[in-house]
């Protein structure tokens with residue numbers, strides 16, 4: 001997913017985002033997390049900041065909160081089927097002599 005796809009998935013018009021500086025931007029980004037910038041998706045104070053770079057708009061700040069980041073981040077397909085992963089975890093727990101409780105959500 002490129003920056004244009006990300007903004008489309010968020011329903012954000014890039015022209016509404018604040019212009020962002022050129023690198024290095026991490027200090028300016030950290031200063032942005034002062035509670036004054038709302039999440040572009042839900043409007044709550046942003047807890048994460050990133051930069052998107054779009055033709056015609058340049059670098060723009062993308063302010064989000066963690067729940068919205070997680071809700072809009074595509075999840076890749078697992079590298080191994082869940083059953084295989086669980087078998088490895090159970091074997092490791094058996095070898096370590098510890099009791100293991102696994103809670104998984106396959107969605």
Ligand SMILES: [Zn+2]
Pocket residue numbers: 039040041042043044064065066067068069
């Ligand atoms: Zn949000």
